[in-house]
Amino acid sequence: MIKTLAGQVKEFKKDSILTPFFMILEVIMEMIIPLLMSSIIDDGVERGDIHHIYIIGIWMVVAAGIGLFAGVMGGKYGARASTGFAKNLRQAMFENIQTFSFSNIDKFSTPSLVTRMTTDVTNLQNSYQMLLRMCVRAPFSLVCAMIMSFSVNAKLASIYLVAVLILGAFLALIIWRAMGYFTAMFKKYDDLNASVQENVSAIRVVKAYVREKYEKSRFTKASDNVYRMAVKAERIVSFNSPLMMLTVYSCILGISWLGAKMIVQSVLTTGELMMLLAYCMSILMNLMMLSMVFVMLSMSVASAERVSEVLNETPDIVNPDHPLYEVKDGSIVFDHVSFRYNKDGKKNVLNDISFSVKEGETIGIIGGTGSAKSSLVNLISRLYDVSDGRLLVGGKDVREYDIETLRDEVSVVLQKNVLFSGTILDNLRWGDENATEEECKRACRLACADEFIDRMPEGYHTYIEQGGSNVSGGQKQRLCIARALLKKPKILILDDSTSAVDTATDAKIREAFAKEIPNTTKLIIAQRVSSVQNADRIIVMDNGEISGFDSHENLIKTNEIYREVYESQTKGGGDFDENGGE
Template identity: 70%
Template sequence: MLKTLASQIKEYKKASIATPIFMILEVIMETIIPLMMASIIDDGVSVGNAGHIYKMGALMLAAACFSLFSGFMGGKYGARASTGFARNLRKAMYENIQTFSFSNIDKFSTAGLVTRLTTDVTNIQNAYQMLLRMCMRAPFSLICAMVMSFAVNTRIATIYLIAVLVLGVILGVLITRTTKYFRSIFQKYDDLNESVQENVSAIRVVKAYVREDHEKEKFTKASGNVYKLFTKAEAMICLNMPIMQFTVYTCILVISWMGAHMIVSNTLTTGGLSMLLTYCMNILMNLMMLSMIFVMVTMSVASARRVAEVLNEKPDITNPENPVMEVADGSIEFRHVDFSYKKDAKEPVLKDINLKIRSGETIGILGGTGSGKSSLVSLLSRLYDVTKGSVLVGGRDVREYDIDVIRNQVAVVLQNNVLFSGTILDNLRWGDKEATKEECMHACDLACASEFIEKLPKGYDTYIEQGGTNVSGGQKQRLCIARALLKKPKVLILDDSTSAVDTSTDAKIRKAFAEEIPGTTKLIIAQRVSSIQNADHIIVLENGEVNGFGTHEELLENNEIYRDVYESQTSGNGDFDEAS
C-alpha cells in the first residue's frame, strides 16, 4: 500500500524533502531561544549588564526571525507537496478507472469511487502534510527539548520523561480504540454518497411518484450512520485534550515547587528554571501534536487502503502482446460461447452460443427480458470477455485485437443512451473528434436526427444539458445513433436503440442504413417485430440460448416463440415479455 501511494509523489519529491528540513531548522531555533532567554536573566538582568541584554536580545530576535522564515517555508513546501500528491493520486485513480472493464467497475460502486476520489484523497492529503511538517517537527523538538532539559537539571528532566511515558501509554490505548471506528466510517460514506447520487440522478422519477419523504428518510438514515460512528470516534479523541492539560499543569506545578527549592539552595538559577519551564511546555505540546498526528494517520490509513485498492486494481480486459491493428470486415462468429458476469456464478448468462454472420448482413435479435440479448452483443466489442469459447470479428478472435481498434470498429448504441453536457456537435464528435460539420450532418440525416436539430434555435450549436435532459428520449436515441455512425464502423450494434421513436422514423432509419451503409454489419436488438422482420436473419434468444435463427418467414413457420410474438403484436395487444 505505502509503495503504491509513494509512487504518486513524483515531481513533488523535492518539496517533500525540503519541508522536513525547514521544520528541523525551525526546531533548532526554538531550542536555542530558551538558552538565550536564560542567559539574559542570569547574566544580564541579575547582574545589571545592559550590554549583554542588548546583545542576546538581538540574537534572540535574529533566531526568532529565522525560525519564522523556516516555519513559513516549511508550510509553503508542505502545502505544495501535499496538494500535488493529492492531485497525482486523483489523476492516477481516474486514469486507472478509465482502463477498467465493466466487471472491474461492478466491483466498486459508483458512489464508492466518488468517495475515494474526494473524501479519501483529502484525508490522505491532510495526513501527508501533517507527516511532513508535524511528524518531523514534533519528535525532533521533543528530543531536543528533552536533551537540553537533562543537560540543565537531571532531577527535573526526569519528571518530563515520566510524563511522556504515561501519556504515551494513554494515547496508545485511545488510538487503538478509535481505529476500528474510522475503518467503518468510510464505508458508511459510500452509502451516503450513493443515496445522494441516486436521488439527484433520478429526481424526476422521485417527484413523479411523490417519494421525497421516502428519499429524505433514506438520506437521514445514511447520514445518521456516519454521525453515530464519528461521534463515538470523536468522544474517544476528546479525552486527549483534558488528559494532556492535566499532565501539563501537573508538571508545571511540580517543576515550580522543586525549582523554587533548588533556587533557594543555589542548585538552580532563575534563568535555568525559566528555561526548564519553557522546555516543559515544549515537550508536552509536541507530545500533543504527536497524538493529533496519530489520530490523523489512523483516520487516513482506512482511506489509504481504499485508494490503493483502486490504484492496484488490474483491468480484466487487456491488450495482447502483439495486437492486431486492423479489422478485415464485419463478419461475426460465435464458437461455443458461454458467458457469466461472475466467475463463481452457478448458471451462465449465455450457454453454448454458435452463430455465423456474414459481413454486411442485417441481423435482428429478439428475446424476453433477461434472455441475454445485451450480454451477447457486449462480447463483440470486448466490454466483457467470454467465459468459454471464442467470439470472432473479421475472422479473428476479438481478444487478439487492440482494444481501441476493436471498439472503434464495433460501434455500440447502448440501451441506456447517454449524452454529455456540451453542444450537439460536441456530442456527435465523440464518434470522431475530427469529424467536419458536414459529416456530422450526414450522420444525423441517416439517423433521422437532422429534422429536429434544424428546428432548434441554434441548430447544431444547441447546448445539451448533462444527461441530455433537455431533449426527448427519441431525440436522444437518434443523436446516439448518429454519434455511432461517425465512427464508420465495420459492425453497428443497436441495443433497443429505437424503442423511443415512432414506427415511421424507425422505418426511415432502417431504410437509410440499408442504402447508405450496406457494407456495415448491423445487429438490431428490438422488442418490435416490425423493426427486424426485414433483416437478413433473426436470432431468437431464450434463457441465454439460441432458440431460433433464420429469416422472418422461416421463423414464422418453425419457431413457436417468434410466431407468438408476431401474432400478439400484429393483433395489437401485448408485447414480447407478455407473449413469452
C-alpha cells in the same frame, strides 16, 4: 499500500524534502531561544550586565526571525506537496478507472468512487501535510527538548520522562479506540453519497411519484449514521486535550516546586529553571501535537486502503503481447461461446452459442427480458471476455486485437443512451472528434435526427443539458445512433436503441442503413418484430441460448416462440414480457 501511494508524489518530491528540512530548522531555532533566555537571566539580569542583555536579545531576535522564516517556508512547501499529492492521486485514480472493463467497474459503486476521489483523497492530503510537517517537527522537537532538559538537570528532567511515558500510553489507548469508529464512519459516507447521487439523477421520478418525504428520510438516516460514528470517535478523542492539560500543569507544578528548592540550595539557577519550564511546554505540547497527528493518520488509514484499492485494481481486459491493429472486415463468428459475469460462478449467462455473420449482413436479435441479448453483443467489442469458446471478428479472435482498434471498428448504441453537456455537435463528435459539420449532418440524416434538429432555433449548436435532459427519449436515441455512425464502423450494434422511436421513423432509419451503409454489419436488438423482420436473419434468444436463427418467414413457420410474439404484436397485442417473462 504505502508504496502505491508514495508513487504518486512524483514531481513534488522536492517540496516533500524541503518541508521537513525547514521544520527541523524551525525546531533548532526554538531550542536555542530558551538557552539564550537562560543566559539573559543568569548572566545579564542577575549580574546587571545590560550589554550582555542587548547582545543576547539581538541573537534571540535573529533566532526567532530564522524560525519564523523556516516555519513559513515549511508551510508553503508542505501545502504545495500535499495538494500536489492529492492532485496526482485523483488523476491516477481517474486514469485507472478509464482502463477498467465492465467487470472491474461492477466491483465499485458510483457513490463509492466519488467518495474515494473526494473525501478519502482530502483525508490523505491533510495526513500527508501533517506527515511532512508535524511528524517531523514534533518528534524532533520532543527529542531535542528532552536532551536539552537532561543536560541542564537530569533529576528535574526525569519528571518529563515519566509524564511522557504515562501520557503516551493513554494517547495510544485513545487512538486505538477511536480508529475503529473513524474506519466505520468513512464507509458510511458511501451510503450518504449514494442517497444524494440517486436522488439527484432520478429527481424526475422522485417528483413524479411524490417520494420527496421518503428520500428525505433516507438521506437523514444515512446522515445520522455518519453523525453517530463521528460523535463516538470525537467523544473518545476529546479526552486528549484535558489529559494533556492535566499532564502539562502537573509537570509545571512539579518542576516549580522542586526547582524552587534547588534554587534555594544553589543547585539550580533561575535562568535554568525558566529554561526547563520552556522545554516542559515544548515537550508536552509537541507530544499533544503528535497525538493529534496519529489520530489524523488513523483516520486516513481507511481512506488510504480505499484509494489503494482503486489504484491497484488491474483491468480484466488488456491488450495481448503482440496485438493486431487492423480489423479485416465486419464478419462475426461465435464458436461454442459461453459466458458468465462471475468468473467463479457456476451458472452461465450464455450457453454454447454458435453462429456466424457475413460482412454487411443485417442481423436481428429478439428475445424476452433477461434472455441475454445485451450480454451477447457486449462480447463483440470486448466489453466482457468470453468464459469459454472463441469469438472471431474479421476472422481473428477478439482477444488478439488491440482493444482501441477493435472498439473503433465496432459502434455500440447501448440500451442506456447517454449524452453529455455541450452542443449537439460536441456530442456527435464523440464518434469522430475531427468530423466536419457536414459529416455530422449526414450521420443525423441517416439516424433521422435532422428532422428535429432543423426545427431547433440554434440547430446543431443547440446546447444539450447534462444527461440530455432537454431532449426526448426518441431524440436522444437518434442522436446516439448518429454519433455511432460517425465512427464509420465495420460493425454497428443497436441495443434496443429505437425503442422510444415511433415505428415510421424506425422504418426510415432501417431503410437508410440498407442504402447508405451496405457494407457495415448491423446487429439490431429489438422487442418489436417490425424492427427486425426485414433483417437478413433473426436470432431468437431464450434464457441464454439460441432458440432459432433464420429469416422472418422461416422463423414464423419453424419457431414457436417467434411465431407467438409475431402474432401477439400483429393482433394488437404485447411483446415478450406480456406474460411476465424474465
